Structures are given as C-alpha cells and as structure tokens.
Amino acid sequence: MRILLVEDDISLCKALMIHLNSQGYETDVCHNGTDGLSYALQNTYDVMILDRMLPELDGLTLLSAIRRKNIFTPVILATAMDSLQDKISGLDCGADDYLTKPFDAEELLARIRALARRPALFKESPILSYGDLCFDPEKLELSTNEKTLSLSKKEGSLIEYLIKNKEQNLRRSLILSYVWGADAEVEEGNLDNYIYFLRRRLRVLKSRVQIKTIHGVGYRLEELQEEA
Numbered sequence: 001m002r003i004l005l006v007e008d009d010i011s012l013c014k015a016l017m018i019h020l021n022s023q024g025y026e027t028d029v030c031h032n033g034t035d036g037l038s039y040a041l042q043n044t045y046d047v048m049i050l051d052r053m054l055p056e057l058d059g060l061t062l063l064s065a066i067r068r069k070n071i072f073t074p075v076i077l078a079t080a081m082d083s084l085q086d087k088i089s090g091l092d093c094g095a096d097d098y099l100t101k102p103f104d105a106e107e108l109l110a111r112i113r114a115l116a117r118r119p120a121l122f123k124e125s126p127i128l129s130y131g132d133l134c135f136d137p138e139k140l141e142l143s144t145n146e147k148t149l150s151l152s153k154k155e156g157s158l159i160e161y162l163i164k165n166k167e168q169n170l171r172r173s174l175i176l177s178y179v180w181g182a183d184a185e186v187e188e189g190n191l192d193n194y195i196y197f198l199r200r201r202l203r204v205l206k207s208r209v210q211i212k213t214i215h216g217v218g219y220r221l222e223e224l225q226e227e228a
Contacts, residue, residue, distance in 0.1 A: 075094065158195070210222060
C-alpha cells in the first residue's frame with residue numbers, strides 16, 4: 001500500500017514514517033501543500049494523510065484541488081483544529097476521515113486499515129498507453145501490437161512514471177523519488193542502469209517511443225515522428 005503524507009512538522013513526519021514503514025506501507029512525504037498537490041497529481045496512492053494548516057497551500061485548498069481532478073483516493077485530514085465546524089468543513093471538502101492532533105500512531109494505522117477496506121467508488125483502468133506502447137501495472141507487462149514483455153517491479157515503476165508524465169522534461173530527483181521512495185538512499189547510477197534496461201526493452205518491442213536524455217536535467221519520454 002502506498003501512502004502520501006503531507007505534513008509540515010518534520011519531527012512528526014519522521015515519527016509517523018517509522019510506524020508506517022514498520023507496517024509495510026510505502027510512504028511519500030511532502031512538507032507543503034504545493035509539493036503535496038504535485039505528488040497527488042503525478043502518482044497513485046491508496047491513502048493520503050493531509051495536515052490542514054500547511055504552508056503555501058493549506059490542507060482544505062489542497063484537498064479541493066485533488067477532488068476537482070477526479071482523484072477519489074481516501075483522505076485523512078489531521079489537524080489540531082478540533083471544533084465541530086472545523087470537522088464539518090473538512091468532511092464537506094472531500095475528506096473521508098478527520099483525526100485531531102495530538103493522536104496516537106496506532107489510531108492512525110487503524111483508520112488507514114479501515115479506509116483500505118472500503119470498496120473503491122471509481123475503478124480506473126490500470127492500463128497506461130502512449131504511442132504504440134501499452135503498460136499493465138498490475139501484470140507488469142509492457143507491450144506493442146506485436147510483442148509483450150514482462151518487467152521487473154522497478155522497471156514497471158519507472159515506465160509508469162514516464163508514461164504518466166510523457167513529453168515532459170523530468171528531473172532525476174523526481175524520478176528517483178517516485179521509483180525508489182522519497183527518503184531512499186540510492187545512487188543516481190541506479191537510475192541510469194534502469195533507463196538502459198528500459199531502452200533495451202523498447203528496442204526489442206520495436207516501439208517508436210524512446211527515452212531521451214535531457215542533459216543537466218533528467219529524461220523525457222517521447223514518440224518518434226514519421227518523416228514526411
């Protein structure tokens with residue numbers, strides 16, 4: 001299960017990550033609402049935990065922006081604002097649960113488990129496509145009309161991120177954060193290795209899609225255009 005935690009209290013974030021990781025959850029962390037929105041729009045999560053009082057973009061504004069993009073991931077609002085009206089406004093903005101600070105980590109874990117048991121209101125098609133490529137994240141299969149290849153988990157995460165952000169110059173740091181996790185200690189050479197692996201896969205598939213190196217920035221997924 002993948003969780004997005006948006007909280008500006010650094011020490012609280014570290015404590016929560018210890019508990020979440022101990023339960024096997026993969027956790028991405030942001031400390032302001034602007035970064036939180038970027039992560040929410042670019043990635044797929046099972047649960048989001050949002051602080052209400054965030055810098056740059058407050059929690060309610062962030063939540064409203066997420067819902068306007070038709071993202072229906074369960075959201076827990078965590079805040080020290082504990083009046084009845086505060087709870088009502090949070091739930092009316094689209095929160096699925098409301099947790100008042102200070103709270104026990106075990107209670108947060110229980111609420112996450114409860115939300116995870118709920119049936120999804122909307123089931124998006126898992127198949128991602130771009131150009132002549134199709135990728136099935138559940139089966140980790142990359143295919144064209146002629147051939148299908150099985151990918152490793154890391155290769156799958158990488159091509160998923162590239163397809164979701166196709167035709168954009170993607171910074172190495174963002175790719176590393178998505179594939180290996182926000183706080184993972186990983187050498188950048190690992191990314192280059194997996195880019196090499198994926199390029200080989202694309203050649204085997206004879207795809208017109210290519211991964212272009214953007215020097216000083218990172219990588220870009222684009223489709224070769226047929227010559228006139």
